[in-house]
Amino acid sequence: MMKHYEVVAAVIEHDGKILCMQRNKGKFDYVSYKFEFPGGKIExxxxxxxxxxxxxxxEMDMDISIPEDAYLMTVEHTYPDFAITMHAYLCKLAQPKFVMKEHVAAKWLAPADLNTLDWAAADMPIVERLQQEEIE
Structure with a gap:
C-alpha cells in the first residue's frame, strides 16, 4: 500500500510577489531541490x-495567523513512492521576514514569472491557478 500524506501549503504574498522555497536534497530525487510552497504534514x-x-x-520562524477562509485549493498528486493531498492557503504578509531552516533558496516572484522555476509536481496546479488569476 502506497503511503498517503495530508499536507498544507502556504502561498505567501507580499507586495504582489509570491514566496517560492527551494527544497533541500531529500530521500527522493524527483522532489530534491524542486521549488515548493512552504508547509508540511498535518498531525x-x-x-x-x-x-x-x-x-x-x-521551518521558517514565521509567525503568521492563517484564517480558515484563506483556503485556495486542494491538489491530489501521486508521486512514484507516495501520494499527497495538499491543501493550499493564500496568506498576505505585511513583513516578509523569515529564516531558512530547511530550504536551500527562497525567491519572491510575480505570478507571471512562477513558471520560470523548477517546481515539485504537486505544486504545479497551484502555480497554474495563480497564473490564470493574474491574467483574468
Missing part, C-alpha cells in the same frame, strides 16, 4: 490552518 487531530501556522513557525 493527527490538527486543523489544517493551525497545522500550517505550526509548520511555518518550525
Amino acid at each position: 493527527a487531530g490538527e486543523e489544517r490552518h493551525t497545522a500550517l501556522e505550526r509548520e511555518l513557525r518550525e
Whole structure:
C-alpha cells in the first residue's frame, strides 16, 4: 500500500510577489531541490490552518495567523513512492521576514514569472491557478 500524506501549503504574498522555497536534497530525487510552497504534514487531530501556522513557525520562524477562509485549493498528486493531498492557503504578509531552516533558496516572484522555476509536481496546479488569476 502506497503511503498517503495530508499536507498544507502556504502561498505567501507580499507586495504582489509570491514566496517560492527551494527544497533541500531529500530521500527522493524527483522532489530534491524542486521549488515548493512552504508547509508540511498535518498531525493527527490538527486543523489544517493551525497545522500550517505550526509548520511555518518550525521551518521558517514565521509567525503568521492563517484564517480558515484563506483556503485556495486542494491538489491530489501521486508521486512514484507516495501520494499527497495538499491543501493550499493564500496568506498576505505585511513583513516578509523569515529564516531558512530547511530550504536551500527562497525567491519572491510575480505570478507571471512562477513558471520560470523548477517546481515539485504537486505544486504545479497551484502555480497554474495563480497564473490564470493574474491574467483574468
